[in-house]
Every structure is written in structure tokens, then in C-alpha cells.
Amino acid sequence: MGIHPPSAKDAFDADIRDRHLMYDYEAQDSEGRPEKWRYEMWFQNEDRINYAIHGGPMAGRINYQTADYQCIRPGELWQCNWLEETGTVCSLVFDIPRKHITSLIAFSKGHWEKAGDAHGDKRNQADFDRWRGLAKLGTQADRVMLSEQADLVKDFRGPGDLKPIDNSMPTL
Template sequence: MADKQFKTLDDFLGTHFIYTYDNGWEYEWYAKNDHTVDYRIHGGMVAGRWVTNQEADIVMLAPGLYKISWTEPTGTDVALDFLPNEKKMHGTIFFPKWVQDHPEITVTYQNDHIDLMEESREKYATYPKLVVPEMAKITYMGDAGQNNDDVINEAPYAGMPDDIRAGKFYDANYKRLKK
């Protein structure tokens, strides 16, 4: 996929990315379709967190420039700008105060713990928000196709991004290789 030129929204949808923010946090993110994203967090304050089927607003601002935004059940707001032709992106994460104070609550497969996320959002302070705006370098792009549930399919583990980049995680059809 290194030589692919992103021009349309269809070029972007179905793409699987790994990127590292300038602050060192490493994320894995998948444009599942035109309204849904999946992701795993490998480094930073909430490393170990993973989410599938997160509803999001996904638009193309100009050829090769994509903006994605969503609000999580935690109350965290996210805005991402991808420039895959330049292998860079910018993300701004707006963490509620409770996530900053209790990140361990969110470090799980969120989909199995929506009630806990919503309960914590109501129980703890949400303001002031911790705003984290960062540039990132895209270190991996894979053409997983849309609606592929094998892309973000298990909890993150140490070394997972390296395994993916080295071709040790997915087969030629973008299915999980046997462990």
C-alpha cells in the first residue's frame, strides 16, 4: 500500500493505520466504513484500550485529506486529520477530567463495559478537559477492505504493532494469522 495515492473517500475507507504521535503514544486505527471506526491503543495514558464499531463522522475535506470525529461513551471527544499521501496525521483528544484521573477504568475492551464508562462519566468530574493536540507519523497503512472484523479483533499486546508492520499478524487476505 506504500505507493497508493489517496484521492477519494473510497480510497480511505477500509484502510488500517498505525501511527505514532510526537509525544510517543502509538495508536492503531481502522476506517471500517463511512460511519464506523475501530482502534487499539498501544502507548500513552490509556494504552491497552480497544474499541470496535465506534460511530464517527468521516469526511474528505479535499483529495487526500480526511477528517474524522466522534464522542466516546467515556465523554472523550476525538478529532483526527489524516494526510496518508504524506504519511502524517494530526489528532486532538479531549479527555474528560475523570479519564485523566482514572485512566485505568478505560483500559479494556470498551464494548463490553459501556455501562461502566457511562457510570464513570456521571460519577467523576468531567471538567476541565485534558486537551492533547499532537502531530503523528503514519508508520503502517494496510488495505483491509471495509467491514473487516478481523482487523481490530483482540486486545493489544506488547509488540503487536511491530508484528503487524513485519507481516506476522495478517495473511494476504487480511485475516488474523494463527497465534
């Protein structure tokens, strides 16, 4: 994985490395009432994304993943993609000047239908093992596609309250 194109390494260092974003999706609960889903993403380095989810059906999920970063326009647009143990595919576009996030998440059937089982911290082996089991439910066609947009609430450098991880820690 890493940075694409490789020539964008300097732009990655300036734009993304060690950047920590907090943002709220404007969503609705099961009764149609407005609610906010807070997400927290830390682009720890060129190989990892580190994140926590504080709102919505996935609230209580703390994870890190091997990430793939793509520079669309240096200083302006970056895309970050990753695959989770649950089988969920995530893609996030960060619009730096507009302080805006656009994302697409293709939830696996297990992750979406058993959202509570997707909660926890990946560093806990029982959570990690349970998440891997969620990927076995359904097929590739059994996906819930969720497209969302959010404006940043906070934008800073460093881990904040997230725990740094070593690149040797396992992902998929």
C-alpha cells in the same frame, strides 16, 4: 453521521474505506522521558471507526465508535470525529500524501484522571459500563486538551488484528 459532503462518497471509498493506520505519537512519560504512544485506527466503513491503543496512559483500550468523516481535499486530507462513552471528544486529520496524523482529543475528567478505568474492550459489558461512568465525572469545562501529531508506521487495508464490528453494535 457519515460522510461530509455527501458528494465525497467516491473519494471516501478510494481514500478511507477499510484503511488501517498505525502511528506513534512522540510523547513524554510523567518524568519527562521520551516515549512513544502507539495508536491503531481502522476506518472500517462510513459509519464506524475501530481502534486499539498500545502505548501511553490509554494503552489497553480497544474500542469502536460511530464516526463522522469530512473530506477536506479528496486524495489528500480527511477528518474523522467521534464521541466516546467516557465523554471524550476525538478529532483526527489524516494527511494522505504526507502520511501524517494530526489529532485533538478533549478528554473528559473521568477518562483522563482514571485512565486505567478506560482500559479494556468495549465488547465486554463491564468495560462498557465502567467507561460510561467516567463520563459522569466533572463538567464540560473539566477537559484535558491533548493536541498531537504522528507519522504513520503502517498503512494498509483490512482489519489487521482488530475485530470487525457490525454497524448494529451499540455506540453511545
